Amino acid sequence: MAKMTFGGVEETVVTREEYPLEKARDILRDETIAVIGYGVQGPAQALNMRDNGFRVIVGQRKGGKSWEKAVNDGWVPGETLFDVEEATRRGTIIQYLVSDAGQKALWPKIKACLNKGDALYFSHGFSIVYKEQTGVVPSPDIDVILVAPKGSGTSVRANYLDGSGINSSYAVFQDATGRAEERTIATGIAIGSGYLFPTTFEHEVHSDLTGERGVLMGALAGIMEAQYEVLRKNGHTPSEAFNETVEELTQSLIRLVGQNGMDWMYANCSTTAQRGALDWKPRFKKATLPVFEELYSSVINGKETEIVLRANSADDYREKLDAELAELGGSEMWQAGKTVRSLRPENWKK
């Protein structure tokens, strides 16, 4: 494994140069990989592995759109396409790629079909990390492993086909066979990963849950609303408030941050922006740090999971959710955004 330095901290990374496809094929030569769930991640990983020459079968509930999609994608019922239980019985590495809620519901069936020495594979650690709540408790005689691609199913497939690959993290939760790690890395290469970063089930889930509740979505939407409100209260028009809060961020700034980093952004803006941003950054950090601390502990102690699982199982969940989303969508800021977007130059002629 290669050592790479990230901001002065050394990490271990598996690269496809040191771990070529041939090696992965050799390690998995006697395995049948059963992909359970032909929804979003399932097709991408299954198609990539099949195109790489691995023995792959698909397990999917018969009838329905996903079954039909699998047939269109060249999976043959009775040969490479089975119902979920049959595929699980036939597979030696079982990729459990249904939604978090689906994993919980389907688990008793899956569990009954797993054989000693199988590897149970996840692309998200949720069900295992919160196994007391989800009930997904694999028996001790199977490997429990994870490869989490850093991108949607679309990128996993598209990057594979254009020859670039995608980066993934990988983890072993339970090693019953003594081969868990090599099976994990080989499967990571099989699905088309370029670089593989080691992690643990816990870290994968905790960072994921923290990220989406924090900077990626929760915090972002929250501070946008706060700034928008202040601008509006002080007489700015909706379009101006939206432009300064969202539009400039999404249309130019964040792309530059993506290419060059926030440090570059700070070094390459006007003096007025630079001075102010440098002075206000610590104040925002100070204000939000305790919220992030609270968020992280709520993730760690399982409270977040409990909320999700309880909400999901409530009878009126859909209605309540729709009402919440309607409120967000109907808010002045996001309604203003709709108009601002329609005025972008590329939409003038539409």
Add this chain to the structure above:
Amino acid sequence: MPDGARLEHDSRETLLTLDDVTMRVRDRKLLAHTNWTVRRGEQWAVLGPNGSGKSTLVRTVAGEIPSASGHVRIRSGERISLVSFERQQELYTRELELDHARHFADKTDDILTPRKLLGGDGKSDRKGHAPHGLEIAHLLDRPFRHLSAGEMRKALIVRALAAAPTLLVLDEPFDGLDRRSRESLSGYLERIISDGCHVILVTHRADEILPGVTHVLALRDGEVVGTGRREEMLDATKLESLYGAPLERRRRPGGSVGRSPAESAQEPLVELAGVTVRYGEHVIIRDLDWRLLRGERWGIFGPNGSGKTTILNLIVGDNLQGYSNDVRVFGSKRGTGESIWALKRRIGIVTPTLQLGYRHSITGLEVVLSGFFDSIGLYRRPSEAEVAAARRWIETLGIGDLADRHFTRLSYGQRRLVLIARAMVKGPELLVLDEPCQGLDPRNRHSVLDAIDTACETSQASLLYVTHHDDEHPHCLTHVLRLGAAGESATVEEYSL
């Protein structure tokens, strides 16, 4: 009056005037100080070699790109519709980008179809019907991105017509269309011209200039080199000097015309046994038996939607139903442990879809080098020998000036030449060329066909070749697979001109 303005005017006689206009694409200025007037009753064809600025000119007319200086004047009340390859690429790219949002939202069914593109069934043009032969009713609910290049083009043409334009700007509208569709489209265009619609037509083929075209504008190296009436402009000598090449490809002396390499053993490279490709009720290929022996050069001909591209994709590993059929490539049955990369390594490919796939900015040389890795984009470091080989092919095709330019900024035809070098660079055993001459001017068309013949003469490479034009057949073809309309049976014959 600000420079670079786009103005309306009320003249009865003048539709469009370009007054000392200089165009700008990104940071490059093009077509400096262009003057052009289109008067009522005039129908124009815009001609010129690849990269001469034809698309830039008509996109400026259609208001897609701003002029940097001078004035564009359009008669008030004109409704301009544009059909162009850029539009097609834009829609295709947007579709791929939207996939991320769809997957995030778990709404993967919400994809663009011709029906959504048209906001209806595409029958609401000025006469109430899509042109005969351009019917796209059977395509309405298919994913836009799964349409063949010709089918996409049809959908865009029908959309442009549905807007009931008064000035229709067509940038290579016939590209990718089969003969019947081309004839229907040109018949239809003749009718709307006689109904009073004006047309500006960009084309690389003299035989595509509609009878109703009255005037011609000729471009070369980013400059207008001539405007005038059809009779004086469409003179063969003038056209040959415009393109710097004869209009007809000369038969090359000697050459192994239509001859397979003598020593070719009966080794099958590709075998299809009872192959059927279907999507639900829609059958694209039904029960096809066919094989290609090493050294054979096949033309695959047939109308749009007859399955030509599907056959190619089954062979190169891009059609997933290759796994549910009896498809053998290089002796091994698909789905028996081979990887698609092992197949791709031995096959050189040029297709319109591949060309759409290069969206990131890399140079012409890097695109050629990506042929060694069969990647779309360059993600590995090539060796010095590979760079040298790439440069040799760039030299052979006479495109040295494109090597260091950004691929996405090259003209459509220039990009095609670079992709041909990409296919050739690794010395493939099988060349798969899907309409390789599409979008090329006569000179480039001849160099591509010459290059294919050269490759066939100097190597054992087998060939699979798709085109809709009889004058785009390389001399080296030995066999023909002729496909009927979707799902009908195919015929096989020896090639003869």
